[in-house]
Amino acid sequence: MNAPLTSAPDDASNLAARRAQVVAALSRVLPRHAILSRAEDTTPYECDGLTAYRATPLAVVLPETEQQVAAVLKACHALAVPVVARGAGTGLSGGALPHTLGVTLSLAKFNRIVNIDPRACTAVVQCGVRNLAISEAAAPFGLYYAPDPSSQIACTIGGNVAENSGGVHCLKYGLTLSNVLQVRGYTVEGEAVTFGSEALDNAGLDLMTVLVGSEGMLAVTTEVTVKLIPKPPLARCIMASFGDVEAAGNAVAAVIAAGIIPAGLELMDKRMTAAVEDYVHADYDLDAAAILLCESDGTADEVDEEIGRMSDVLRSAGATRIEVSRDEAQRLKFWSGRKNAFPATGRISPDYMCMDSTIPRKRLADVLRAIEAMEAKYQLRCVNVFHAGDGNLHPLILFDANDADQLHRCELFGADILETSVRLGGTVTGEHGVGVEKLNSMCVQFSAEEREQMFAVKRAFDPQELLNPGKVIPSLQRCAEYGKLTVLRGLLPFPDLPRF
Amino acid sequence: MNTAASTTDPALRRLIDQVCTAREMRTSLDIRGGGTKAFYGGVPRGEPLELQSLSGISSHEPTELVVTVRAGTPLVELEAALGEHGQCLAFEPPRFGGDGQAGRGTVGGMVAAGLAGPSRASAGAVRDHVLGATVLNGRGELLTFGGQVMKNVAGYDVSRLMAGSMGVLGVLCEVSLKVLPLPVAQMTFEHEVDAAQALAWLSAHRALPLPVTASSWFDGRLRVRLAGARAAVKSAGQQLAGRAIDANEAAAWWRNVRDHREAFFVFEESALASGESLWRLSLPATAAAVHPSGQQFIEWGGALRWLRTSADAAAVRAAAAKAGGHATLFRGADRSAGAMAPLPAPLMRIHRELKAAFDPAGVFNPGRLYADL
Numbered sequence: 001m002n003a004p005l006t007s008a009p010d011d012a013s014n015l016a017a018r019r020a021q022v023v024a025a026l027s028r029v030l031p032r033h034a035i036l037s038r039a040e041d042t043t044p045y046e047c048d049g050l051t052a053y054r055a056t057p058l059a060v061v062l063p064e065t066e067q068q069v070a071a072v073l074k075a076c077h078a079l080a081v082p083v084v085a086r087g088a089g090t091g092l093s094g095g096a097l098p099h100t101l102g103v104t105l106s107l108a109k110f111n112r113i114v115n116i117d118p119r120a121c122t123a124v125v126q127c128g129v130r131n132l133a134i135s136e137a138a139a140p141f142g143l144y145y146a147p148d149p150s151s152q153i154a155c156t157i158g159g160n161v162a163e164n165s166g167g168v169h170c171l172k173y174g175l176t177l178s179n180v181l182q183v184r185g186y187t188v189e190g191e192a193v194t195f196g197s198e199a200l201d202n203a204g205l206d207l208m209t210v211l212v213g214s215e216g217m218l219a220v221t222t223e224v225t226v227k228l229i230p231k232p233p234l235a236r237c238i239m240a241s242f243g244d245v246e247a248a249g250n251a252v253a254a255v256i257a258a259g260i261i262p263a264g265l266e267l268m269d270k271r272m273t274a275a276v277e278d279y280v281h282a283d284y285d286l287d288a289a290a291i292l293l294c295e296s297d298g299t300a301d302e303v304d305e306e307i308g309r310m311s312d313v314l315r316s317a318g319a320t321r322i323e324v325s326r327d328e329a330q331r332l333k334f335w336s337g338r339k340n341a342f343p344a345t346g347r348i349s350p351d352y353m354c355m356d357s358t359i360p361r362k363r364l365a366d367v368l369r370a371i372e373a374m375e376a377k378y379q380l381r382c383v384n385v386f387h388a389g390d391g392n393l394h395p396l397i398l399f400d401a402n403d404a405d406q407l408h409r410c411e412l413f414g415a416d417i418l419e420t421s422v423r424l425g426g427t428v429t430g431e432h433g434v435g436v437e438k439l440n441s442m443c444v445q446f447s448a449e450e451r452e453q454m455f456a457v458k459r460a461f462d463p464q465e466l467l468n469p470g471k472v473i474p475s476l477q478r479c480a481e482y483g484k485l486t487v488l489r490g491l492l493p494f495p496d497l498p499r500f
Numbered sequence: 501m502n503t504a505a506s507t508t509d510p511a512l513r514r515l516i517d518q519v520c521t522a523r524e525m526r527t528s529l530d531i532r533g534g535g536t537k538a539f540y541g542g543v544p545r546g547e548p549l550e551l552q553s554l555s556g557i558s559s560h561e562p563t564e565l566v567v568t569v570r571a572g573t574p575l576v577e578l579e580a581a582l583g584e585h586g587q588c589l590a591f592e593p594p595r596f597g598g599d600g601q602a603g604r605g606t607v608g609g610m611v612a613a614g615l616a617g618p619s620r621a622s623a624g625a626v627r628d629h630v631l632g633a634t635v636l637n638g639r640g641e642l643l644t645f646g647g648q649v650m651k652n653v654a655g656y657d658v659s660r661l662m663a664g665s666m667g668v669l670g671v672l673c674e675v676s677l678k679v680l681p682l683p684v685a686q687m688t689f690e691h692e693v694d695a696a697q698a699l700a701w702l703s704a705h706r707a708l709p710l711p712v713t714a715s716s717w718f719d720g721r722l723r724v725r726l727a728g729a730r731a732a733v734k735s736a737g738q739q740l741a742g743r744a745i746d747a748n749e750a751a752a753w754w755r756n757v758r759d760h761r762e763a764f765f766v767f768e769e770s771a772l773a774s775g776e777s778l779w780r781l782s783l784p785a786t787a788a789a790v791h792p793s794g795q796q797f798i799e800w801g802g803a804l805r806w807l808r809t810s811a812d813a814a815a816v817r818a819a820a821a822k823a824g825g826h827a828t829l830f831r832g833a834d835r836s837a838g839a840m841a842p843l844p845a846p847l848m849r850i851h852r853e854l855k856a857a858f859d860p861a862g863v864f865n866p867g868r869l870y871a872d873l
Contacts, residue, residue, distance in 0.1 A: 119703045120786045143707055164653045175651065177660070178628045193846045199782040199825040200620060200803045201664070203841035204851055204869065209627055209660035213653045230709035253563040259586055259681035299709065301731030358649040360564050390650035391564075430651035438654070445654055449641040453858070454655050460853035472655060 015101075019058045022081055022103065026061055029071035036060040045104050048089040048096040049151075050437055052353070052401065057084065057098035064109045066186075066222050073190035073220065076103055077466065083188070084468050085216040087128060087159035090151045092354055093435030095162065095215045095471055102469075107158055110222060113137050121228045122181060122198070127158025127221045131165075134226060143228035146173035149431070150339055158221045164213030166431035168264040168338070171389035172297075173229070175431070177212040182225040188462040193219060210457060215433050216468040218461040232297035235263060236307055237331045240314045241288035241321040245269060248290035249364030251317035252388045255294065256361065258313045260306060264295040265389030266338050269368070272345075272383040272396075276337035279344035284337055285321055292319075292388065293334055341385045342396070349381075349398035353410050357421035358430035361391045370420050371395055378413040380406065392430035393421070419444050434472045442472070443479035451476070507642060511553045511572075515671060518549055520640040523861045531667040531865055533572060533606030536597040537613050539831055541666050541839050542867035551608050554673060557581055559648075566631060566648050568676040571608025578607055582679055590680040591629055592617030595759045608672040614664025617758035618714035618725070621785070621800040623680075626663045632676040633659035635669070638859030648676045667865040668873050669858040683713070683727035685734070688750035689742035691722045695789045695796060698722040702801045703786050710736045716757055717798040718764060725754060757799070764797050764808060767831050777832035779816050781805040783825035790819045806830070813837055838871060 023037045036042050037059040046054040058081070063069045076083050082102030089096055098104045110126035113133065117123070118141035123134050131152040135144040148167035149155055155165070161183055164176045173179070182196040196208045211218055242248035248267055255262060268276070269290050277284045285291055294314065296306040311322055325331035337344070345352050359367050368384065375382050381398045395417055399410040418428040418441040428434070428441040442451070454473045458465060474482070507513060522529050528546035538544050551572040558568040562585040569578055575595055582588055593610045594617050595603075611633070614626045632646030635658070646652055646659035662672055693701065698717035705712070711728035723745070726733045737744070745753070756762040767778060781790065785802035794809025807816065813829065820827035826841035843851065848870075855862070855873045866873070 117786070118707050120784060121706050141707060142709075164657070166651055171650065174624060174628060177657075178624050187846055191846050193850075194844070195847075197782070197825060198784040200785075200800060201614075201625065201782050203826045203828070204843050204847065205661060205669075205854065206614065206627055206664050207661075207847070207850065209663070210656045210658065213657055218656075228707075230707055232709050256565060257563040259684070261680065298711075298729065299732055299735050301735050302729045305729055305731040358647075358651045360561065360566075360649060362561070362564065387651070392651045425647070426649050427647050427652040427654045429654050430649070431653055433653055434655065442654060447643070450643045450645065451655075453637065453641070453643055453658065456857035457656050457658065457854065460850055460857045463853075 018101065022058050022076075022079060025075045025079055026059060026072065026103070029075050030061060030063060030068055034062045034064065034068070036062070042104075045086065045089070045098060045106070048086070048091045048094060050092055050094040050097070050435065052407065053094045053097050053436055055098045055100050057100065057102055057104040060104045060106055062106045062109055069105070069220060069222055070186050070190040070192065072103070072105060073186050073188060077189050080464060080466065082466050082469050083220070085158070085162070085220050087156035087162070088130070088154050090155040091159060091163060091435065092356070092432045093429065093437040095433050095435035095468070097436055097471075099469065105220065107156070107222070110158070114223065116141065116228075118143060121230075122225055123228055124223065124225045125157055126223055127161070128156050131155050131157060131160055138228045139231070141228075142231050144231050145226050146170075146179050146229055147176050150342065157224050157226065161212050161221050161224055162214065162216045163431065163433045166387070166392070168266055168387060171265060171387070172261050172263050177208065179227045180208065180212060180224060181227055183208065183211060183221050184223040185219045185221040187219055188464070188467050195219075196225075198225060213433070215435065215472050217458055217472060218467065220467070232263075232299070234300050234303045235295060235297040235331060236303050237264070237325045237334045238292075238294040238307060238310055238314065239284070239323045239334050240292045240294060240319040241285040242290045242292065242318060243288070243320050245290045245368050246365035247318040248292055249361070249368070249388070251292060251314050251319065252364065253361050254313050254317045255310060256389070258309065260310060260313070262294050262310065262389060263297040264293065265387075266293040267291070267364075267384075267386040267388035268338065268341070269384040271381070272341060272385050273337070275348050275383060276341055276344040279347060280333075280336045280340055282333045282337045288320065293338055338385065341394070345383060345396045345398070349400075351401040352396045352398050353414055354432070355393065355395045355397065355414050355417050356429050356432040357418050357426055358390065358392045359421050359424045359426035361388070363424040363426070364388065364391070367393065367420060367424060371417060374413055374416050378409045378416075380409055380413055382413070387430070390430070391426065393417070415441055436471060439472075439474040439478060440482045442474050443482050448476055448479070451479070512642070512673060515549065515551075515554065515636060515673070516640050516642065519636055519638070519671065519863060522547070522863045523638060523640065526861065527863075528866045529863050531612070531671055533609035534574065534597070534604030536605040537609055540613060541869060542871065543835055544868065545866060549671065551606060551671070558674060560585070562587060564648070565650070565679050566676055567679050568648060568674060569607050570674050571606060571611075571672045573607045574603055575605045575607055575610050576603045583682070586682050587679045588682045589629065589677065590619060590623040591626055592619045592623070592758050593626065607675060611663050611672055611675055612665060612667045618716065618754050618799060621715075621803055622713045627660045629678045630660050630663050630675060631678055633662050633672055634674040635659075635662060636671040636673055638670065638861055638863045642673065646676065650678065666868040668855060668869045670864060685730040686725060686727045686747070686750070687733050687737050688723055688725045688745045688753070689737070689740065690745055691742050692720055693717075693722050694720060695798065698798060699789060699802050705740075706785065706801060710740070712801070714754060715799065715801050716753075718796075723753065725750070764795065764806070772831070772833040775810045775833065776808060777810070778830045779807040779809065780828040780830040781807060781816075781820045781823070781825060782828070783820065783823045787823040787825065790823050817841060840869060843870075
């Protein structure tokens with residue numbers, strides 16, 4: 001099931017023949033310029049944001065109408081060709097990695113905002129509309145779209161639906177699932193289908209729950225109706241310094257225990273702070289072992305009251321320095337470092353691998369200590385940014401991809417973090433998705449029966465397993481091999497778990 | 501929880517055995533918590549699978565905002581435990597059943613029915629608060645999806661699919677729910693307006709940053725609840741004209757709306773016998789007032805319209821569809837034509853396939869959601 005991703009077919013001539021056959025079928029339903037099949041044209045599509053994995057598809061298609069999307073799906077279905085839908089290609093787990101025997105379906109042309117309804121507080125947008133563009137279009141009405149992944153300037157709403165994307169504000173405002181009302185799209189057979197509704201629920205099963213976050217494996221999304229919410233009149237942010245990471249972790253729990261749900265609650269460790277300060281010059285406290293960004297939004301009175309309460313809690317939790325943003329410019333400056341954590345990391349290391357596990361908040365200090373030990377074990381450095389409020393870790397492992405051994409150690413380091421997170425009661429991915437990157441770790445989090453149930457869910461939508469096959473759910477065989485591999489290395493994380 | 505083969509929990513063991521027997525004997529099971537929602541959906545049939553012995557809070561970590569609870573736990577018991585820590589289920593699930601029965605509804609039944617209360621439009625649905633679940637499928641396998649953390653996109657979110665599934669996919673055994681702090685301050689005010697004016701008022705205020713957490717319109721009175729931080733409630737209260745309602749009266753009102761103890765929702769046998777039904781219309785909030793015949797009760801900022809009417813099902817469903825939503829026969833004497841709104845063919849096909857994927861022998865709750873599921 002996960003095997004054919006990068007494996008070559010029997011020989012090159014077979015591949016060429018298959019490509020010719022598929023391109024001929026696509027040519028009957030699409031204009032010539034909407035089909036890319038020469039290597040120089042398909043190269044830009046060979047990976048997504050996870051650049052360590054690359055593959056060349058048989059063809060890339062760029063339909064311009066929904067009728068064309070349906071026709072492409074029908075043509076591919078008739079030939080049993082895998083289809084990998086793609087938005088902006090910013091995903092960090094390889095969810096849009098092409099299938100060597102498949103067609104990459106780019107939805108880049110679907111970039112129109114269909115309607116903003118300020119009375120209903122909804123926006124109807126095509127799937128290729130960028131996340132930030134929705135909020136920009138809603139701004140004149142005092143509204144915005146809440147989920148704000150760091151890549152929001154580039155990532156598309158279709159991709160957000162596929163990944164159930166979060167962002168720094170999802171502690172208070174929820175993930176994509178809670179902010180999307182309706183998804184229109186097509187089944188693998190090319191049949192039009194609508195999930196959810198313009199109301200707050202729909203008849204029958206709530207299929208949005210599995211569609212959102214399904215990484216393009218259940219249906220192809222073409223249009224999304226999102227919920228817009230009133231922009232709070234004011235937002236202010238506290239930047240709090242802590243002398244040790246454990247105290248910062250405990251402060252996060254203390255804020256929640258005080259009955260406060262901050263609009264954002266983020267943690268950066270010392271090395272991360274140093275890297276971003278160099279990049280954005282936001283006057284971060286470079287002496288702090290960790291800093292917390294803790295935001296309040298609402299009316300002026302509400303924010304004043306909450307900032308006061310949060311400051312008290314942070315102070316009693318041992319904050320060594322507390323600074324509250326004076327104005328919007330300073331608030332954005334506080335956030336600029338957090339939002340630029342990835343590019344700033346790119347400046348201090350040739351490559352980095354961003355992990356994305358979630359743990360119970362109370363285990364924050366435990367996991368940080370474990371990561372520190374792993375740095376020594378794998379001889380690689382790691383910098384940390386966390387969506388601390390919801391326990392979502394983003395350790396960035398620094399390495400040089402030109403050094404095969406470093407890449408290998410980086411992969412082991414990453415898997416170790418994910419499996420440690422599962423052991424601490426968490427999950428292998430909080431918001432970036434499984435894609436191809438975390439397939440092995442899924443073997444650790446789920447039993448064979450659980451994985452088989454997920455395959456059965458996929459087949460309920462896609463009986464021949466043609467939509468983005470090989471992603472998200474590892475096959476029994478793959479898990480068996482992974483189990484053997486890790487046993488051989490003496491690293492099997494849960495020897496007592498029934499596995500096969 | 502452990503996997504099915506290795507579980508030693510007697511309550512769980514009994515459930516697994518009963519499911520395996522039913523599958524082998526080709527009989528069906530009627531999954532029962534407190535039995536307070538037997539009126540809802542298709543008429544229950546099959547041998548009862550009692551969940552009440554699978555009870556108790558497995559863990560509650562107030563600072564994690566998470567509670568993990570076994571499915572047979574009474575909802576009121578869970579809410580009382582959360583209340584001790586100043587926390588709540590923000591979506592205000594209804595607690596059905598008249599006097600003496602109201603304490604019986606279970607957490608599993610709450611999730612399976614997927615019904616949220618007055619705060620739905622602001623707080624989200626049941627599914628938005630489900631973080632994980634352990635489910636017994638029709639093959640007798642005990643499966644855990646999701647987890648105890650806020651953010652989790654590992655694999656398909658099967659735990660949330662259980663919310664509103666009416667038990668047709670599997671038996672919920674344990675569920676982890678997101679909990680939230682109780683609001684510090686609340687205030688309810690009232691306007692005397694007709695239904696159209698109420699809908700216009702709600703639409704005019706929807707895009708404003710106000711801490712509105714519930715609204716209702718019935719019999720010429722629009723009531724709006726504000727809740728949240730003290731300062732936020734106070735400033736919004738000053739901004740919005742309207743008569744403030746006494747705090748105790750307001751609390752009783754929202755509780756009775758939530759639990760369907762308000763007179764509008766109460767159905768005596770005589771009302772049912774006379775052919776009167778209660779319909780639940782889920783519509784876009786901005787939809788114009790629908791269906792003039794019968795009495796109407798509006799919630800969720802206009803997105804939920806209850807109709808108490810003798811009109812025939814086809815007329816009610818057509819009106820809901822025309823308004824962009826769907827209608828559910830919530831309480832009625834005759835459920836033979838199906839309580840849930842029919843689905844378009846591609847969705848119905850996916851429903852059948854999903855049913856087969858979880859419960860290939862068709863053991864669980866036949867007909868509760870759709871006749872052929």
